Amino acid sequence: MVYAIIRWVINAVLLMLIPYVVKGVEIQSFVSALVVVLVLAFVNAVIKPILVLLTLPINYLTLGLFTLVINAFMFWLVSVFVKGFDIAGFWSAFFAAFVFSILSAALNLFIDKDSSKTV
Secondary structure, three states: HHHHHHHHHHHHHHHHHHHOOOOOOOEEOOOHHHHHHHHHHHHHHHHHHHHHHHHHHHHHHHOOOHHHHHHHHHHHHHHHHOOOEEOHHHHHHHHHHHHHHHHHHHHHHHOOOHHOOOO
């Protein structure tokens, strides 16, 4: 449980850094970032697998690169539902999703799942 909370907070901090890297992305507060990370996790768990399955032929033809477009769509979709998180357009969503994915994967590698257990 502690591991999940640590990852949630780290991903929210990473999300707060995205507007400094990608133009067209705005996050108004840390609370908004926490909500965005929760909603993004839900959307990625529920909607993304359906979209990947439906776009399997085009994903196959592009050797999986269409998944980047799906990730951008997920980011944009979350920005529609969460107040305080705004994305200007497709390319902003695309690069924000790309940067967030890379940073999140890199930093979550450093979090040791076993060290968060209490003895």
